[in-house]
Amino acid sequence: MQIEPTALAGVLVLTPARHGDARGFFSESWNRKTLREAGVDLPEFVQDNHSLSAATGTLRGLHFQAPPHAQGKLVRCVRGRLLDVAVDVRLGSPTYGQWVAEELSFENGRQLWVPAGFLHGFLTREPDTEIAYKCTDHYAPECDGSVAWDSVGIDWGVTAEPVLSAKDKAAVPFAEFKSPFTYEEYA
Numbered sequence: 079m080q081i082e083p084t085a086l087a088g089v090l091v092l093t094p095a096r097h098g099d100a101r102g103f104f105s106e107s108w109n110r111k112t113l114r115e116a117g118v119d120l121p122e123f124v125q126d127n128h129s130l131s132a133a134t135g136t137l138r139g140l141h142f143q144a145p146p147h148a149q150g151k152l153v154r155c156v157r158g159r160l161l162d163v164a165v166d167v168r169l170g171s172p173t174y175g176q177w178v179a180e181e182l183s184f185e186n187g188r189q190l191w192v193p194a195g196f197l198h199g200f201l202t203r204e205p206d207t208e209i210a211y212k213c214t215d216h217y218a219p220e221c222d223g224s225v226a227w228d229s230v231g232i233d234w235g236v237t238a239e240p241v242l243s244a245k246d247k248a249a250v251p252f253a254e255f256k257s258p259f260t261y262e263e264y265a
């Protein structure tokens with residue numbers, strides 16, 4: 079397991095080992111013991127999610143669940159390729175409003191750990207891209223929120239309007255966003 083920090087403290091890139099042979103490969107995509115032995119202790123995961131985005135240029139985000147159902151997410155790409163983005167929205171954080179972006183793909187096997195207190199979104203870079211991610215709290219639609227993908231200054235590398243859900247088209251601009259997270263609680 080390779081563990082890399084990012085420019086945002088707490089956001090990590092995890093890359094599990096792949097054991098290749100003539101059939102293909104085997105990989106432990108999640109192993110709490112391996113991470114603990116490397117000094118990384120993530121919260122318990124209670125829900126796994128999986129989505130398929132058919133078109134290249136599909137953008138899902140920027141999403142969060144507000145407390146008391148804030149979600150940390152461990153994200154991986156199981157088919158295709160995507161740009162995965164996390165934005166620090168913890169009030170009082172020294173990196174408030176700052177973002178990191180990592181390309182995740184089936185090929186590179188990289189995973190992004192996005193702690194609670196961060197917005198999460200991704201843009202697909204190939205057709206039929208599938209994402210699978212582990213969440214530290216259950217789905218709570220009443221706590222679901224989103225911020226406009228193009229209001230944070232993220233360099234998505236898009237050349238055309240992305241494919242968006244109606245919810246994401248109507249998302250609040252970052253300048254009007256009232257974060258429910260504090261650095262004190264989610265550091």
Ligand SMILES: Cc1cn([C@H]2C[C@H](O)[C@@H](COP(=O)(O)OP(=O)(O)O[C@H]3O[C@H](C)C(=O)[C@H](O)[C@H]3O)O2)c(=O)[nH]c1=O
Pocket residue numbers: 127129138139141142151198199200216217243245
């Ligand atoms: C998130 C979620 C959704 N749903 C249902 C609700 C809708 O009927 C349908 C699609 O939901 P939504 O449009 O919110 O899905 P995404 O746009 O992929 O949103 C997700 O993508 C971004 C990148 C995230 O980080 C979040 O996990 C989540 O917000 O699935 C569920 O039944 N359970 C769930 O946990």
